[in-house]
Amino acid sequence: MARIACVLVPHLDVQALERGDPELAGAPLVVCEGRDVVDLSPPARALGLRPGMTIFQARAAAPDAIYRARSPELVRSAEAALVDLGHSFSPRVEASSGAVAIDVSDLGRLFEDDAQIGNAIFVGARKLGLAVRVGIAGDKTTARIAARAGLGPRPETGAASEASFLVTVVAPGREPPFLAPLPVELLEPSPDTLATLRRWGVHTIGELEALPAGGVAVRLGAEGAHIARVARGQADTPLAPLAEPLVFEEGIDFDWPVENVEPLLFVLRRLVENLTSRLACRALASGDLGLTMKLSPRGRDVRTVPVAAPTRDVATLVALVRLALETAPPAAAVEGIVVRTSPAHTRSAQLSFFEPAGPSPDKLASTIARLQALVGDARVGAPVVLDRHLPDAFTLERFDAPRLKQPGERRLPPADEARALALSALRPPVDAEVRLDRGRLRYLAGQGIGGQVLAAAGPFRVRDGWWQLPVTRDYYDVHLSDGAIYRVFHDLARDSWHIDGCYE
Amino acid sequence: MFSISIFVAASASQIAEVLAGMRAESARLVSAASQPPPARLPAGSPALDALTGGGLPRGRIVELTGPRGSGRMSTVLTMTAAVQATGELVALVDVADALDPRSALRAGVVLPRLLWVRPQSLIDGLRATDWVLDAGGFGLVVLYAAGVTSARADERPRPWRRKSDVRGDAPWIRLARGAERAKSALVVVGDRPTVGTVAAMSLAGERGRARFVGGERGAPLILDGVQGRIAVARSKLGPPAATAEVALDVAVARR
DSSP states (O other), X not given: OOOEEEEEOTTHHHHHHHHHOGGGTXXXXXXXXXXXXXXXXXXXXXXXXXXXXXXXXXXXXXXXXXXXXXXXXXXXXXXXXXXXXXXXXOSOEEEETTEEEEEOTTOTTTOXXXXXXXXXXXXXXXXXXXXXXXXXXXXXXXXXXXXXXXXXXXXXXXXXXXXXXXXXXXXXXXXHHHHTTSBGGXXXXXXXXHHHHHHHTOOBHHHHHHSOHHHHHHHHHHHHHHHHHHHTTOOOOOOOOOOOOOOEEEEEEEEEEEOSHHXXXXXXXXXXXXXXXXXXXXXXXXXXXXXXEEXXXXXXXEEEEOOSSOBXXXXXXXXXXXXXXXXSOOSSOEEEEEEEEEXXXXXXXXXXXXXXXXXXXXXXXXXXXXXXXXXXXTSEEEEEEOSSSSTTOEEEEOOOOOOSOOTTOOOOOXXXXXXXXXXXXXXXXXXXXXXXXXXXXXXXXXXXXXXXEEEEEEEEEEEEOTTTSOEEEEEEXXXXXXXXXXXEEEETTTTEEEEEEEEO | OOOOOOOOOOSHHHHHHHHHHHHHHHHHHHHHHTSOOOXXXXXXXXXXXXXXXXXXXXXXXXXXXXXXXXXXXXXXXHHHHHHHHTTOEEEEEETTXXXXXXXXXXXXXXXXXXXXXXXXSHHHHHHXXXXXXXXXXXXXXXXXXXXOOGGGTTOSOOTTOOOOSOOSSHHHHHHHHHHHHHTOEXXXXXXXXXXXXXXXXEEEEEEEEEEEEOOXXXXXXXXXXXXXXXXXXXXXXXXXXXXXXXXXXXXXXXX
C-alpha cells in the first residue's frame, strides 16, 4: 500500500530569508521583488499588509516593518535543504517549488504509524531551520491537499506539540470523506476553471465529487477530468523521484558590500552550519569547501579551501575558511557568497581484537582538520622518508591511524641494546662560518652556535637531483667545544657552509 | 618536600582557620596517596623503565629537560618505538620542528602510525597538544619544545590572538587533565623545567661524552656514539634521585 508524505514550506521566501538570518525570525518581514510585495511573515500580515501591494503602499501602511529583497540564492538553498530532508527518510523523493513528496510506504519498521513519521519529518525540518506542514495520504495530490489544508487532529485534552497541528494524516481509503468538506481552491484549479466552478455553485470538493465525472470532463476538459478524479480520491499521478547529483551549496547576497573579513565570517558561519545540517541528513561529512565570492563592482573570487579529512565540525570548517581568507583576502568588497562542499563519507574503522582502541575516526578526522587550520596545510600528517640521497628528504602524508601492524614493519631492537643516536634537525639549516686549517675544520660558528672543533668525522659526499637541480654536499659530524655534536654540510655548488642538525 | 611556616596567630579564629586548612591539605594528600598507581607504557629500554619506575605513567605528565645534545630526541624516539610496539598510536607535537624522519625510522618508529604536528609557536603547540589529547586514542603524546623559548610564543602575528606568552600553570593543568581523561602519557620536552608541580616526574638529561673511532694511521674518523646520563630530578610516583647511564650508539642505528 503506497503512502506518500508531502512536505510543504509555507511562505518560502520569508522562511528562506529567516534561515539565512535567524535574527529576522518573529519580525514583521516584508519580501519584495521589484516594486511589489511578494511574501509576508505572519507579524507583517497582522499589520494589514497583503501580497500584491506595491512597496510604497506597504511602507505607508507599516513603516516599521523590515523590508528585504527576495533572495533567489537563499530560496534555492532552502529548497535543497528540503530535498535533503526528504532523502533522510527515503530514497524516493520528488521536488517541486517549495515542497517535496516523499515515498514513506516502507517505513513501518522504523515508525509505529504515519503520525509518527509526520512528526519526525516536522522535527527534522525544524533542525534545518524550516517550519513545514506535512500531509500523508495514499497519493501525492491528496497528500499535498492535506498539507495545505493543515487540519491536524486537535487533541481533546492536555497540551499537544506544535507538530500535531501541522501534520495531517489521511487514513487509507478515507480520501473522499476527508476531501469532501475542503474548499475547492485546494485542488489548485486554474483561475478560469475556478471561476466556472463558482458559477456552478461548487464551493467544496464534496460538491464537485457529487457532479457526474463525464459531464465535468466534457465541460472543463482535461483539467476538469483530473480534478474530478482527485475529488473522488482516485488521483493517479505517480511519484517521479529525483535523480539529481548530490550538490551541497548555500549562498547569500548581501544588501550592501562587505569589506572586512570578520562580518564575512559571521555570515559564512551560518552558511556552514546550514550545510553541515544538510550533510547530517544524509550521513555525510564535508570534504573540500568551494567559495565563490561576488566582488563589487564586478568580478568573482573563486577558491577552494582544502579539508584534510571529512568532518561536520562547524568550528573546524570556519577556522579553515578564516585561515584561507586571512592568508589571501578578497581583492574587493564582497556582494554575495556561495559555499559549496564536496560531500564525503565519514570514515569507519574496524577495531582490532588484540590492539588498543585508537581514536574514533570521526573525532580524529575533525582533530586533524582543526590542526591543519591551526598550523598550516602541510604541517600535519605522518612522515614519509623519500627515496633520495639527501638526508633531510621527507614528505608528509595523510595520517589514517592504521591499527594493524604494517607489512614489513621494522622489528623493535631488543631492549638491552643501546639506543640509536638521533638527529635533531635545524630547519631551515643555520648558515655557518668555518675556519679551516690545511683542509681540516678548526672553528665553527652559526646562529647561537659556536666553538672550537674537537673532532670532525667526514666528509661524506652526497650527490642528488642530477636530473633536475644538481646538489653536491660534503657532510661532517662535528664535535664542538660547547659539548654538542652537529651535522654540518658544505654546499659545493655555492661554496657555503650550513648546520642542519644536532645529534640529540 | 616539606616546608615550614611560622605563623603569628592574631586570634583564636585565625588559628582555627589555619588548622582547617592543614586538615584539608592532609586529607588531600591522603586521598592522593590512596589512588591506585597509574598504568604504565614501556619507556623503551630497561634503564629507562627502571628510571621511570616501570615505564611511562598513563594519564600523567613526564617532563624531560636538558641542554642541546643531551639525548632528548633519541629518548623520545626510543619511547615512541616502544609504545608503538604495544599497538598504541603516538602523536608528536613538534614545536621545534626537529624530527628527522630517517632517525625515527632507524630508532624503530613506524612512521605511518606517528602523527607529526609541526606548530610554529609554543602557544599553537599547547593548543595542538590539547586537541590531540581531546581526540583520545593516542597512547603517548609528546610535546617537543626543545630550543623553543616562550619569547617565540607569538612569533607569527595573528590579529585575533590576544595571549602573547605562556604564563603560569594554567596550560599545564589543562593538559594534565586532558592526559588523565585520554589515559595517555604526555611527555613534555624542553630546555629547562617549565611544567612545574603539574608534572608527575621530571627527568633531566646531561650532555654525554662523544665517541669517535678511527683516526689512526690516516684512517677516517667516524662518529661511534654518545654516552649520556639521565637523572630523575623530581618524582611524585616513586623514590627520587635515580640516575641512569644511557648509551646512544650510532653503530646500532646503522645496522
